Amino acid sequence: MRARYGVPLGIAAVGAAGIAYAAGIETRSFRLRRVTVPVLPRGMRDLRFLQVSDIHMVSGQRKKRHWLQALAGLRPDFVVNTGDNLSDPEGVPELLDALGPLMEFPGVYVFGSNDYYGPKLRNPARYLFEKAQGRHGLNGNAPAASAVRNPWEPMRDAFDAAGWEGLTNTRGRLKIDGYEIAFTGLDDPHIKRDRYEQVAGGPDPDADLSIGVVHAPYLRSLDAFTADGYPLILAGHTHGGQLCIPFYGALVTNCDLDTDRVKGLSTHRSGGHTSYLHVSAGCGTNRYTPVRFACPPEATLVTLTPHP
Numbered sequence: 001m002r003a004r005y006g007v008p009l010g011i012a013a014v015g016a017a018g019i020a021y022a023a024g025i026e027t028r029s030f031r032l033r034r035v036t037v038p039v040l041p042r043g044m045r046d047l048r049f050l051q052v053s054d055i056h057m058v059s060g061q062r063k064k065r066h067w068l069q070a071l072a073g074l075r076p077d078f079v080v081n082t083g084d085n086l087s088d089p090e091g092v093p094e095l096l097d098a099l100g101p102l103m104e105f106p107g108v109y110v111f112g113s114n115d116y117y118g119p120k121l122r123n124p125a126r127y128l129f130e131k132a133q134g135r136h137g138l139n140g141n142a143p144a145a146s147a148v149r150n151p152w153e154p155m156r157d158a159f160d161a162a163g164w165e166g167l168t169n170t171r172g173r174l175k176i177d178g179y180e181i182a183f184t185g186l187d188d189p190h191i192k193r194d195r196y197e198q199v200a201g202g203p204d205p206d207a208d209l210s211i212g213v214v215h216a217p218y219l220r221s222l223d224a225f226t227a228d229g230y231p232l233i234l235a236g237h238t239h240g241g242q243l244c245i246p247f248y249g250a251l252v253t254n255c256d257l258d259t260d261r262v263k264g265l266s267t268h269r270s271g272g273h274t275s276y277l278h279v280s281a282g283c284g285t286n287r288y289t290p291v292r293f294a295c296p297p298e299a300t301l302v303t304l305t306p307h308p
Contacts, residue, residue: 024109026292030067030283032074033300035265037276039231040209040306047176047304048101050076052213053236054282056087056114064283064297065098072101074301077176079105081164082236082280083188083215087119087287088179096158097296103162106174108183110167111152111193112215112237113137118148121288124243127252137190137256139218162173167213169195171204182207184230190216190237190255202228209304217257217279227271232278232304238262240281244294263295278302 040047050071057064079102086097096103135141156166165172167185174181182204187193194214203210209232212225217235225233240263250262253307260266263281267274283297 010273011252026294026296027285027290028063029296030064031296031298032071033039033264033281034303035263035278035300036303036305037232037278038305038307039276040304042306044079044103044179044208044306045177046306047077047080047179047181049080049280049302049304050074051080051082051234051236051280051300051302052099052102052237052283053082053093053280054084054112054284055098056084056282056284056286057091057098058088058287059090059094061094061284065094068098068283068299069101071299072104076105076301077173078181079103079107079164080211080213080234081107081109081159082213082234083110084114084236084282084284085111086115086152087284088145089118089148089150092151092155095155098131103159103164103239106176107108107159107162107164108167108172108174108213109159109164110185110187110213110215111156112188112218114150115152115155116150116188116191118150119286119288120147124289127254134256136218137216138192139190139256150302158214167200170192171199173204173207177207180204182210183213184210184225185213186215186221188215189218189221194218194221196221196224200224203230212275216255217253217261218255219257222257222268222275223270226268226273226275229273230275232276233268236280236282238279238281239285239292240279240295240298242285242289242292246294250295
């Protein structure tokens with residue numbers, strides 16, 4: 001009998017250990033990714049900014065809150081928040097507490113679907129089915145019924161009061177140490193709230209650098225930014241694949257971006273132009289799937305340097 005049941009029990013034990021690690025350890029193993037992007041005009045000093053994304057704050061996540069607060073010790077020149085801050089309608093006070101020290105720095109932000117709507121319990125295998133069928137979010141799926149609405153307005157008001165620039169289908173600008181950094185932002189393509197036609201026209205000619213910002217890196221948004229000549233695009237949403245296979249990588253991106261670019265720095269080509277693309281794997285998860293495997297939660301310190 002031992003020989004008969006030993007292998008299945010062993011597999012079950014390994015699976016249970018993997019789930020325990022993914023839920024209990026890796027989701028709290030916060031990392032800082034460091035990236036250098038050569039997009040500044042010659043003669044400018046290096047600039048450093050912190051990108052935070054997909055926080056998915058749930059009440060009671062003290063370790064995440066303290067880790068985010070500690071990131072202020074990096075003293076970035078500015079902060080970029082690429083959305084999905086919430087995974088709990090009651091999480092706004094704790095989110096603002098977590099980001100409070102970072103809100104002392106200049107910043108910009110866009111929202112993701114989970115800022116507007118609460119998460120729903122769903123089978124994680126659906127992400128694989130949707131990928132096979134080319135359906136993601138509202139881009140091919142029916143609108144969510146009976147969606148819980150998150151209290152995003154107080155979060156927006158707090159960001160604005162701190163001086164962060166909201167980039168919801170609009171443009172913004174930060175003045176950093178005498179340099180003008182322009183931003184063009186989109187609302188979340190995952191729920192079809194992006195309106196590129198409202199911000200089209202390319203980089204600001206009077207700025208030292210122009211950056212495109214969007215939550216979900218759908219190809220239509222990346223194509224538009226790149227074809228218009230933006231040297232750098234920032235996004236989140238993918239969670240880096242969230243559940244990855246060691247030595248292979250991500251299985252899904254939850255959008256139409258290929259898995260080779262699910263996180264980190266890459267390039268994108270469109271309309272005869274090439275842009276750098278940085279996708280943050282984010283530092284949280286949907287409250288109903290609180291697991292990560294081979295994809296630790298992260299924020300990114302990006303150093304901008306002059307062209308070589």
